[in-house]
Amino acid sequence: MAVEAIRLEKVSVTFTQKNKKVDAVKDVTLHVEKGDIYGIVGYSGAGKSTLVRVINLLQRPTSGKVEVNGETLYEKDSSGEKIISDKKLREKRRKIGMIFQHFNLLNEQTVIQNVAFALKHSNLKEKNILEKSKKLLELVDLSDKADVYPAQLSGGQQQRVAIARALANDPDILISDEGTSALDPKNTIQILDLLKEINEKLGLTVVLITHEMDAVKRIANKIAVMEEGQIIERGDLISIFTDAKEKLTREFLGGGSAKALATLQEYELGKLAEDERLVQLIYMGSKVSEPILVKLYRDFNVEANIIYSNIEVLRGTPIGTLFVILKGNNDSRNKAITYLKEQGVIIKAVKEQDVKKNG
Template structure:
């Protein structure tokens, strides 16, 4: 388990103090793929770098399996850091060394016995799908291949935690998906805990099971990714989710609407039960779909529809209550 206990990070200059992380407490369970989301300046990178003490917190504790890393120094801290791998947005490969030599460098730095390095390098290259690139230099690789080398290097010393600092932000969408698929497989195969910071909700939706939203150095919302997508509480969270699942209805369409407009959300198995068609048959109302989709998050369906219901007010109200009884979340949308 990784735990942040009341972490604060303050940056000081001659003229002012800037609070990068403001009293953050989080628990990340073993095997989680945990996303930390926020815009630039939200404090997510500062928080991530506190994990392996690249940024030493001003106050608070970083616990890894119950051990407070902020209390360690010297050789004990170096040993603890070996169990925390990190991959970066810009790869940071050594251009004068081959792919194999880049990975071997991390092993030598950890004092891996010389006779075990070639076998471990081969094992890691196979894991990330680059067996044929061992003797190639970074300049000959694509961005996705460079990031795969970065992942192999980060895994060299069998870490229990893998930190991903905007690891896909420099990649095109297709390559991003391939890297996320690789990270998901690494998580499944090795049971490694992944902490991923990003400003892209598509990334969180694709790979994470839990997440936190940061703003101005604070965590403003956290929980299961599915639950947050279904029922976001904070305005910023809704803004991020709308970047992935947008339900903005053009005003021109709403001007012609005569009935009651509702946002209807179906979670889990309810999304496939035909609740809306049952409602139309049971009550004397007419329905007009304005927008809708079914998203799959952690392989669970999340149905979101915006529709107009026309009929007598009592019938419309009964239809609304019936959908709620069937497990839907129904919100009336005010319109002019």
């Protein structure tokens, strides 16, 4: 049974601004398992950052329950409010590293001093702090920059320093709150790959807050989509990518979903011939490069008219999506579909009402 690193139950956060009530987070339940890279996506103002600040109680909920590594940090319901002591909360916070969009480095201190600063209140001796800081810089590939100042570094290098600092207290959880938003595409890829490497090497749970779907596609194994303070869709990355239910999710996904539906709008699916069926085919890995559709005509006398195709790479795995009209008699089509399923292809029938509803 999977062990949960983070468990939020019915969490709400309400602010009052200019005598107006603002529900930033509304009754959100979220379970993140140990070792996950969990992407939380949504447009600006969706409540993503507020939600993750609840995890270490930098933002105290208005109601709900917060558990980290099986220990309740906060709980508030109709019976009252419970919160762990300030001392225990400080200890818990040290085990939850955070990186932000703007790095928050100390410009007047060197790179290694910035990392060492996070160990200021540890029980380590000065010599051990220096040794640990050097090892952390080695982990983020900045050993040669130990004695330079942040202003002398690129944005990507500054974020690497911030990551090293966030890892200083050996956290179990690392939260990236728009950690790549200020970076160019090349540095974004490098930082994302570093986060994945840290997740694998150190066994850290990573929570990735972003409005950039490409970041989630590259490293996350699970995803939650937020809108107006609520999670509107969640699941493992491939399931969400191949079968998104919500319009906003499809907008974020882009190529694999939104474009496909836009293309399908142009077809009068109700006018398909009696021997035609529209289906979605989803295939992954090595199957992407195999001539599967050619075999349908050769072996089953079924024509496959491709009306949309797309290939995405999710966590290093190519995922192909095809919308095709299969043309042939009923028996031939059924045999062709059985063959496709035997090849590991996911097949979904597409109906006109589905396209209209989801467009």
